Amino acid sequence: QLPVLGPAYHAQLCRAGAHPDHSVTPNSCRALRFTFSFAPHSTSKNWGLHAMMRLVQRYESLLKVHPLSTKSLTAFGISVATDISVQRLLVPPHMPSRCTVPPLTIDVSRTARQSIWSGFIMAPLLHYWFRFLERIPVVGPIPASVVRLAVDCATLMPTTHVVYFSYMSFFAHGGSTVQIPSDLRHKLLPALQTGYAVIPLTMLVNLTLVPLRFRVLFINIILGVGYGSYLNIMANRPTKSALVRRSSS
Secondary structure, eight states, X not given: OOOTTOHHHHHHHHHHTOOGGGOSOHHHHHHXXXXXXXXXXXXXXXXXXXXHHHHHHHHHHHHHHOHHHHHXXXXXXXXXXXXXXXXXXXOOXXXXXXXXXXXXXXXXXHHHXXXXXXXXXXXXXXXXXXXXXXXXXXXXTBOHHHHHHHHIIIIIHHHHHHXXXXXXXXXXXXXXXXXXXXXXXXXXXXXXXXXXXHHHHHHHHHHHHSOGGGHHHHIIIIIHHHHHHHHHHHHTXXXXXXXXHHHHO
């Protein structure tokens, strides 16, 4: 074993060929050089983990002081990054033939609609919703997490889908409600079918394993990036009636 003086001291001893107290042998010098040759790589690998841990600690400290605003601003930032990525990576099928906007142009109003919904509507709603679900007790032999999941899937999930598509349609068409019935008729059912295939398992994990203070963040990352991107694309995809109305105007 190396004495307390540390590896830097023993590296100097190795270079000088000294072996004080017979504690540094030629074999240990070779092992020390081998360790030093790989140390920078292990340090660089651990840097990302340490940075992530510091970020989580900083997030948790902000939650203690400003829980609601921290969750809202985090959801807002994740939504902005997700929507910009969706716009850059996926060009809608109608764009090359019907749209004069260059494919790499970012629709700022669309990003604003999406991020406002995620950061200032859904995040505060989920903040209080998870607190409400946490108070739901066990019902007979059914675990509390399963009861909470059933309540969520039966009430909040379909309601937020209806409100989301109505909200996106309203602001995408300049504050007009004309297109909302058509958007709901063509988009709501496919979205709910996909949602009920994806959301329950994610919510069950969230309600069972994730601490209450991190549940909104978990939803923002796991569902917000994946399923949220799917809803984003579907909400901004024009229906046939919208294309007909656009071409006639």
